[in-house]
Amino acid sequence: MKAKRIVFPAPNKVELExxxxxxxxxxxxxxxxAIVSVxxxxxxxxxxxxxxxxxxxxxxxxxxxxxEVIGVGENVREVKEGDIVLxxxxxxSYAKAQVIAVKVPEGLDPIKAVFARMANVSITxxxxxxxxxxxxxxxxxxxxxxNLCAQLFALAGSDVIGIDKVAxxxxxxxxxxxxxxxxxxxxxxxxxxxxxxxxxxxxxxVDATGSxxxxxxxxxxxxxxxxxxxxxxxxxxxxQMNVTELLERIHLSEFGCVTYKGAHEWRxxxxxxxxxxFVVDWPKYERPKHSVERNARINLSLxxxxxxxxxxxxxxxxxxxxxxxxxxxxxxxxxEFLGVVFDWR
Numbered sequence: 001m002k003a004k005r006i007v008f009p010a011p012n013k014v015e016l017e018x019x020x021x022x023x024x025x026x027x028x029x030x031x032x033x034a035i036v037s038v039x040x041x042x043x044x045x046x047x048x049x050x051x052x053x054x055x056x057x058x059x060x061x062x063x064x065x066x067x068e069v070i071g072v073g074e075n076v077r078e079v080k081e082g083d084i085v086l087x088x089x090x091x092x093s094y095a096k097a098q099v100i101a102v103k104v105p106e107g108l109d110p111i112k113a114v115f116a117r118m119a120n121v122s123i124t125x126x127x128x129x130x131x132x133x134x135x136x137x138x139x140x141x142x143x144x145x146x147n148l149c150a151q152l153f154a155l156a157g158s159d160v161i162g163i164d165k166v167a168x169x170x171x172x173x174x175x176x177x178x179x180x181x182x183x184x185x186x187x188x189x190x191x192x193x194x195x196x197x198x199x200x201x202x203x204x205x206v207d208a209t210g211s212x213x214x215x216x217x218x219x220x221x222x223x224x225x226x227x228x229x230x231x232x233x234x235x236x237x238x239x240q241m242n243v244t245e246l247l248e249r250i251h252l253s254e255f256g257c258v259t260y261k262g263a264h265e266w267r268x269x270x271x272x273x274x275x276x277x278f279v280v281d282w283p284k285y286e287r288p289k290h291s292v293e294r295n296a297r298i299n300l301s302l303x304x305x306x307x308x309x310x311x312x313x314x315x316x317x318x319x320x321x322x323x324x325x326x327x328x329x330x331x332x333x334x335x336e337f338l339g340v341v342f343d344w345r
Contacts, residue, residue, distance in 0.1 A: 005092035031071035034344035062090030064117020122149035133157035146208030175312035212239035
């Protein structure tokens with residue numbers, strides 16, 4: 001059958017093309033008819049520009065999709081035909097689940113549900129952090145990942161400070177319930193964080209910008225013995241600096257012994273281990289607590305219950321035929337574009 005998908009045929013080129021799609025499920029396949037898909041601006045714009053060494057042209061971008069299951073292969077038990085699911089997929093009208101297919105809670109708007117895909121990136125910072133109830137957390141960069149990360153830390157009981165240079169993102173963050181916000185274009189963010197924390201700094205600092213320069217100086221927001229979580233990805237954007245000051249802050253107690261941690265989404269297993277899959281020596285069996293699949297279930301539940309606020313994140317709902325507008329808007333107009341979702345219906 002004929003289907004459509006978005007393609008980057010060359011650097012800084014975006015097109016919608018037709019392709020042949022075989023809807024016949026093989027063993028383990030979940031065949032999905034797309035409803036909506038969300039753009040991950042950081043990753044996909046880096047691929048579009050040719051900065052990601054693994055993204056060969058022509059490149060078929062995509063991150064997260066909500067769609068209807070139209071076919072399942074043998075040994076698929078979690079979903080059935082007619083279910084609405086979240087999956088990782090290219091931007092295409094039809095797809096086969098590439099990583100996971102998690103059922104969307106009954107009645108949840110697909111346009112809201114698709115933001116769970118971005119929250120799956122964000123939640124990793126919370127997972128790897130030692131932050132506890134009442135700790136102060138600074139999140140640098142309030143794109144989709146940073147905004148959702150800040151919300152998740154707030155839900156976990158943290159006192160969250162959001163930092164960005166784009167006024168629109170700060171406005172959206174406030175609409176999502178975040179109260180302590182700093183415009184780094186208007187004030188010195190380091191001084192502003194110190195003022196908001198009575199001069200002490202934050203127990204947790206999350207860099208969601210994907211900027212090596214920001215990561216290298218993120219310790220400035222940290223309290224002594226705090227931690228900096230690297231949530232953004234860098235995609236070979238070079239940055240030169242003298243690293244001595246950074247290493248002193250990490251190594252020397254007189255400078256605070258700040259800990260740096262990576263928070264890449266794929267540090268966890270993909271599948272959730274089922275409790276009903278009982279093994280005889282269960283007490284000795286170390287079942288991973290977290291997984292990509294479990295994170296998706298949790299984030300979908302939080303959105304469905306109105307705990308994780310996503311409505312203000314949607315700035316553009318576009319047809320796939322408007323793919324150039326979508327990508328170049330995200331690249332060139334940060335005051336207008338933040339959450340961009342393709343509507344495949």
